[in-house]
Amino acid sequence: MKNIDPSLFYRNSSILPECSLIISLIIIVIIDSISKGKDTLLLYRISLTSLVTSIILLLGQWETGSVPIAYGSLQINNFNNIFRLLLLICSLLSVLLSVDYIRCTKTALTEFLLFILTAGLGGMFLCCANDLVTIFVALECLSLSSYLLSGYMKKDIRSNEATMKFLLMGGASSSILVYGFSLLYGLSGGETQLYKIVDGLLSTEMYNSIGIYISITFIVVGMGFKLSLVPFHQWTPDVYEGSPTPVVAFFSVTSKVAALALFTRIFRIIFSYLSGEWHIALGILAILSMILGNLIAVTQISMKRMLAYPSISQIGYIMIGVLAADPDNGYASMITYTFLYIFMNLGTFACITLFSLRTGTDNIRDYAGLYTKDPVLTFSLVLCLLSLGGIPPLAGFFGKLYLFWHGWKAGLYSLVLIALITSVISIYYYPKIIKLMFTGKSDTSTIYVQDPSVSSSTSISKSSIEITMIVCVLASTLLGILIDPIIEITRNTLF
Template identity: 40%
Template sequence: MDAITTLPVMSPAAGEIFLAASALALLMFGVFKGGKAQEATSWLAVAVMLIAGGLVVSYGGDTTPAFFGMFQGGSFAQFTKILILAGSMLAIIMSRSTFRRDSFERFEFPVLIVLSTLGMMMMVSANDMIALYVGLETQSLALYVVASIRRDTLRSTEAGLKYFVLGALSSCMLLYGSSMVYGFAGTTEFDKLATVFTGLAGTEPSVGLIIGLVFVICGLAFKVSAVPFHMWTPDVYEGAPTPVTALFAVAPKVAALALFLRVLLEPFGALVGEWQQIISLIAVLSMAIGAVGAIVQTNIKRLMAYSSIGHMGYALVGLAAANEAGVAGILVYLAIYLFMNVGTFACILAMRRQGRAVEGIHDLAGLSKSHPGMAAMILIFMFSMAGIPPLAGFFGKWFVFMAAVDAGLIALAVLGVLASVIGAFYYLRIVKIMYFDEAEEPLDNSVPGDLKIIMTVMAAVTLLFFIVPAPLVSSAKAAASALFAG
């Protein structure tokens, strides 16, 4: 009877429970099937994520705390989990044709993505510093392996090693900060931490608490590739297989930024005066380094790494605003960021010459003549990332900058606009290379059907978002209000 009565309490975690069980089942399936099990495992993993998405939609909005208060559902978690599942699912679909053409068969790959997605979803719903860390490490340990999945190549192995070493360092910083916060507050639960810190209103927080908060922010900043904890991003993006880079650029960033929002606005919401300046500085540095660092890049994956750093800086502007409009702006920005990046990486995965993948920016020369459709879609993605209206990327930046203005952070918004103008240079340079430079040797004409579909759909969403923005914007506002209500 007791077991039956506890089942509804677990319902907010239905998607995570299903993913955990499915990951074990997929692993067993791959082991027993052997040989070339990747194709079947990939499609099964996609089906698993679709079902998990259905469970999140059905049960994820339940705000009843689960697992002794360590797991919290709600509209905010529901919104971000849908984005995470979409990013992971699209990364698996895009990896199929690439690995098949490279004769690389590893059924573990989709299984590891399912496990990392489980960790990301746990992070978003964590209601305790310990649960936060467990989710973070579940995600990270799987991603360390995925980064070095091509064990026969030096670049992939090096990328995995760098990611592991620096990721372990960031985890240590997060744990150290959490221990200092626990030493001051006597609890690791978000709700109780919020109560303790609210009671400090009008008093000066202790130095130990501030140091702990700074270490927690440093650990989380690493996960979103924010400056000055961005040093791993260009090397890992370049060294990891391109389907893995596509995953890194989307789902983990959404999860880590959602976690950033929950940690700073829920347990540490009463200490906004202490962390707002730190986040503003990190945002400015990320926007600046992302804009300037990409200018000198010749490898398109490294350029996308610096682009990612810059975009996380723009999103952190919304966090620095520390208001409901800022959170809604970040959620809209993350959804648009997913569309733009998935589409761009689908185009990068299609770049081949004589059957071999190419990654140089100048390999795009003459693309408008040999692949006019793909060139047009890359143009849409680049203009959108630069924030040129009326493309979707413009609205993402508009929402976060307006939130900063409403919060009185006018200088931060102005710096964001200036960084966006500087960053437009390297996006426009890609367009110039595609349309005005002559190709020494054109890219292969054959583009897999799944990549064509993905890049076309993402380009259409990015281009036509301004016609029907209401569904996404209203959903983001509802999620943001739920976060502040909680």
């Protein structure tokens, strides 16, 4: 009998965090089938336990180094582990944020948890996918779950419209991305793994051909949709406005973190060695995103739609770290700001989720006089908005400062200058909302009128939403003080 190679167990144990989520998905389906959807509290606890377990497992194997899995289709390393951890944090906070909303609106919790965990699972596999087929399968696992989540409120016309737009445009972008992948496959001589594609392009001498530029174009367009880069952002405001608020909170951070991990690796591994023109193209997209996202946000009257445009500009800021590509600081600044952005964004959405449950509206003018009704909610929203705007001494300010400084040192002068100018624009529309909450005259017909979709007999505590809100507010406020240790940990982990 042959001896079993012990390294096989060592390699396979690297995907234990994903296995934890898969097991929880199976358990949730079985329990829901047995209890016929009645034991929702147990399902909620199982999902939280699986996410916490995955985080512990991931942290416990952090120093495993670079580990190939499944014949190299997956590659586990510290860079991928950071994004896997960010996705688990996003999913954990999103479940905490969503569960009371789902119970209050009397919609199915089981399906919601399944979609959330499946999307998180797809995102985690996407972060460590190392060949074109695995990348596409993982990306569609994340995307299809997001489409279903956006149309979760089946009786809401706006939710149905958001799903249709999201599905059609998402399908088109996936087709474009696959075509770009197929060109890479052909030009490299039939290679699918990322590192082997580089060798294949060099050996076939196709690294400077027209085909490779066409491939770059199609991949940028496909990934631009996932990241909401201008001009591929058209789906973002409509989907944000029509989807349930906790759902928007989830994929506003999860899809961006996963797509950013893939985007960075593809261009770092493949195109950075072959051509420098993609830097110019990405710089133009980042500039357009920063300008358009901030300018259009000024004119919005819906809170969710207003937050859609700053999310477009935020990804433009993050692109500075990708383009800087400094081995010591470029990626570290990008990851640090993404980490802070998760808390700032989810904290803001936790506040507006709580407000929408109490009022049934997301119109900005209905926030008038909120301070007199709920000071805690008001101050929480103020801190998150100011942190998103980059106001000192909050975490968003230090994150932007670090990101812009290393972009400047990398020679991205025009990009950083435009980022600074557009950041000033955000200082207009965020304080406008804050001023309205403190000085506006409240309309008693809209303040704290229950959401029509919520049963009047529902008496559920919003404790999980409030816990998420407090955690995110504290992180958005205090992490700025700890920015140096966070940066040092990120830099040491990466390199």
